[in-house]
Amino acid sequence: MIAGLHDSVEVLTQDKATPARALNMMPMARIVHVAAHGLTHPNCWAAGLALHGGSLGEAMLTSSGILADGVFTSVDLVVLNACRTGTHEGTGRTVQTLRSIESAFLARGAKAVISTLWDITDLQGVVFSAVLHAHLGAGADSHSAYANTIRYLREHRWRVPSEAGPVCDAESAIDAILPDWRHPLDQQAEANPLFWAAFKITGVV
Numbered sequence: 001m002i003a004g005l006h007d008s009v010e011v012l013t014q015d016k017a018t019p020a021r022a023l024n025m026m027p028m029a030r031i032v033h034v035a036a037h038g039l040t041h042p043n044c045w046a047a048g049l050a051l052h053g054g055s056l057g058e059a060m061l062t063s064s065g066i067l068a069d070g071v072f073t074s075v076d077l078v079v080l081n082a083c084r085t086g087t088h089e090g091t092g093r094t095v096q097t098l099r100s101i102e103s104a105f106l107a108r109g110a111k112a113v114i115s116t117l118w119d120i121t122d123l124q125g126v127v128f129s130a131v132l133h134a135h136l137g138a139g140a141d142s143h144s145a146y147a148n149t150i151r152y153l154r155e156h157r158w159r160v161p162s163e164a165g166p167v168c169d170a171e172s173a174i175d176a177i178l179p180d181w182r183h184p185l186d187q188q189a190e191a192n193p194l195f196w197a198a199f200k201i202t203g204v205v
Contacts, residue, residue: 001130001173002033005137017052019061027071031079031136035125038082038101038116047101049082066104073109077142078102079132081125086115086200102202112142112203120198123184127174128153128199134170146201153196156189158182 003009010029012022017036026032037050045064053059072078080086085101102115114132131152135145152158152167159182162168174181189195 001126001177002133004173005130005133005169006031007137015052019051019053019059019065022051022061023065023069026078027074029075031077031133032072032075032110033079033081033129033133035081035129038080038085040084040088040100044088044100047088049080049085049101063101063104066101067107070104070108072105075105075110076112077136078105078110078113079129080105080113080115081120081129082116083119084116086113086117086202106203110203112201114142114146114199114201116198117200118198120195121188123178123181123188124195124198126178127158127181127185130170130174131167134166134173137169138166140166142201146199150196150199153189156186158185 003011010025012025022034034049039048039050039060041047045067046062048060048062048065050056051059051061080102088100100115102113105113120128128149131149132145135148136142140148148166157167158171162171
């Protein structure tokens, strides 16, 4: 879906999406998008993204692995479309610092990272990603694309289909894989009116 919203995209899926190959490919991109399971951990350096591997340990792209081997100085934006990639497991009253998965990408040179503060549903991730990348593909900078996407979700703009522009492209892309997505998104928005607030952007935007 995302590949159709940009001119040139390299896609790694299934057995090709190993942590080692992902780290090797990411520095060649201007925008990196990861759709995976995000796993937090009491040890912030063990938190990470579950990609492909023979075991969970082999599949994990951890914060420590990103810090050790990641080089993202040419990357304008990293999108971590997974649960809890912008938070960490803390105990007691501690000062909130950047100790989440996003912090590892920022520390290794990524200019900005979009992450999540809590669990998201698959549908939320798909809709957010489609609208975000439609704006990015149309030439918007990271901050503008993020702001426009949050506005789309917060104001429930999916209820009236767009007839032109990046949002129309995004909705068409979603329609192609989830024809009846609007009603379930209505239900999720009703159950959690702040669902759009799960997504945040950090870095130089």
